[in-house]
Amino acid sequence: MPNSTIYLIGEIVVMIAIFYFLLILPQQKRDKKERAMIEALKPGDEILTKSGIYGKILNIKDESITIEVGADRVKLKIAKWSVGKVINSAEEKK
Incomplete structure (x- = not known):
C-alpha cells in the first residue's frame, strides 16, 4: 500500500514536470521575446x-x-x- 502511494505521487510530479517543459516554459519564452520587441519599438x-x-x-x-x-x-x-x-x-x- 505505501509503495502505491509513492508511485502515485511520483506520477503526479512527472506529469507536472512534463506540463511545465512542454507548455509553461515555451509560453514564457514567447512572452519575453514579445516584451523585448515592444520595448525596442x-x-x-x-x-x-x-x-x-x-x-x-x-x-x-x-x-x-x-x-x-x-x-x-x-x-x-x-x-x-x-x-x-x-x-x-x-x-x-x-
Missing part, C-alpha cells in the same frame, strides 16, 4: 498589428502608439500590446 518602424493593419510608427507614448496607415496617411492610435511584429526597423533603413 521606435518612431519610423513599420509594423503589423495583431489585427492585420500595416503602419509606420509616428509617436510612442506610455502604453499607446500613433501609427500612419495607407496612402491617405490616416493616423491611428493603438495600444502597444497590439503590435504583432516589426516589418522594417528604422535602423535597417539607414
